[in-house]
Amino acid sequence: MKTNRWQPEDIKEAAEALKAGEVVAFPTETVYGLGADATNESAVRKIFEAKGRPSDNPLIIHVSNVTQMKQFVSSLPEEAEQVIAHFWPGPCTIVLNKKGALAPSVTGGLSTVGIRMPDHSVALNLIEATGVPLAAPSANSSGRPSPTTARHVHDDLDGKISGIIDGGATGVGLESTVLDLTDPQKPTILRPGGISYEELTDVLGTVYIDTHLKDKTHAPKSPGMKYRHYSPDIPVYILPEDKVSAEDVLSKLHTQGETIGLLASDELNEHFGHKADVVFSLGEREVPQQAASRLYDGLRELDRSPATVILAESYKPVGIGLAYMNRLEKAAEWIDRSL
Numbered sequence: 001m002k003t004n005r006w007q008p009e010d011i012k013e014a015a016e017a018l019k020a021g022e023v024v025a026f027p028t029e030t031v032y033g034l035g036a037d038a039t040n041e042s043a044v045r046k047i048f049e050a051k052g053r054p055s056d057n058p059l060i061i062h063v064s065n066v067t068q069m070k071q072f073v074s075s076l077p078e079e080a081e082q083v084i085a086h087f088w089p090g091p092c093t094i095v096l097n098k099k100g101a102l103a104p105s106v107t108g109g110l111s112t113v114g115i116r117m118p119d120h121s122v123a124l125n126l127i128e129a130t131g132v133p134l135a136a137p138s139a140n141s142s143g144r145p146s147p148t149t150a151r152h153v154h155d156d157l158d159g160k161i162s163g164i165i166d167g168g169a170t171g172v173g174l175e176s177t178v179l180d181l182t183d184p185q186k187p188t189i190l191r192p193g194g195i196s197y198e199e200l201t202d203v204l205g206t207v208y209i210d211t212h213l214k215d216k217t218h219a220p221k222s223p224g225m226k227y228r229h230y231s232p233d234i235p236v237y238i239l240p241e242d243k244v245s246a247e248d249v250l251s252k253l254h255t256q257g258e259t260i261g262l263l264a265s266d267e268l269n270e271h272f273g274h275k276a277d278v279v280f281s282l283g284e285r286e287v288p289q290q291a292a293s294r295l296y297d298g299l300r301e302l303d304r305s306p307a308t309v310i311l312a313e314s315y316k317p318v319g320i321g322l323a324y325m326n327r328l329e330k331a332a333e334w335i336d337r338s339l
């Protein structure tokens with residue numbers, strides 16, 4: 001299949017492709033999504049096919065307004081209304097009991113659905129022009145780091161999808177927070193993301209964090225969290241926080257003949273950069289939003305570089321740092337880490 005390269009002014013063409021049951025990648029404020037008409041089963045299946053995604057991992061549906069959302073949830077608890085009022089459009093997905101004409105594959109056999117309204121004009125205009133909610137996972141090959149530029153999408157999916165709308169680099173750089181409100185008394189974060197735990201507790205009071213995220217022996221409630229995720233082809237290690245141990249790790253990897261790609265803040269790069277072979281900047285240490293927005297690009301760039309391993313810096317797991325560490329740990333846990 002020839003993949004069209006569209007600009008934001010070509011939204012009509014992209015919407016026509018979506019109405020015809022094709023899949024199209026588009027920018028959101030978090031990462032690029034791979035969209036299909038959420039009410040068209042054969043279109044939604046094409047998403048799973050293009051990404052190589054396991055079919056029991058449900059997709060988020062993207063709406064352009066709250067009225068559209070109400071067609072697909074059986075009730076809207078007050079907690080959901082509060083989240084919507086504070087954080088929509090924005091990077092917070094709400095999981096509620098579903099109703100209506102969604103394609104069965106969207107929810108992977110569950111009775112619930114994840115919904116969000118993206119904070120990006122291209123995404124919102126595209127949903128409006130198509131007239132239906134768009135089911136859209138991140139537009140990467142399953143298991144790879146999510147795409148934050150049109151080029152990342154192209155690298156993974158060219159020839160497998162109908163088109164890509166190039167809206168430049170995304171802002172947040174990590175995916176939305178997934179918040180389960182099926183039990184409104186117990187709002188639970190299934191995946192940390194663009195809206196932080198602290199922001200949610202400010203609005204909702206007590207917010208729970210899915211036990212799987214804290215303790216890996218519990219089965220994950222968000223089906224997507226159990227698969228290989230966010231990983232480049234070369235191994236990723238998390239750099240120990242204290243500088244002496246970090247130094248040891250760098251020496252050890254060099255002794256083992258590895259070519260080291262360092263993914264770290266400017267501050268750390270200044271300290272250790274000369275001991276690495278390739279360096280990618282995560283920005284200022286004190287601004288974790290910069291690290292969040294650069295993480296996936298850094299993993300992909302170092303993967304393409306001569307580096308044979310990636311050593312990545314850890315950040316405090318607060319604010320966006322919680323999502324950053326969640327993704328980094330996932331990227332790293334896939335490999336056997338005996339440093």
Ligand code: TXA
Pocket residue numbers: 028030031032033034057058059060091093095107110112113114118136137138139174175176177178190191221222223224225
């Ligand atoms: O920022 C984002 O959320 C991006 C952009 C494109 O919107 N999308 C995204 O989709 O990250 P995806 O498919 O890569 O991740 C969706 C996550 C998965 O972890 C999935 O298991 C979870 O949301 N999810 C979706 N529906 C769910 C449901 N009904 N119950 C529990 N988890 C659900």
Ligand code: MG
Pocket residue numbers: 137138146
């Ligand atoms: Mg994804």
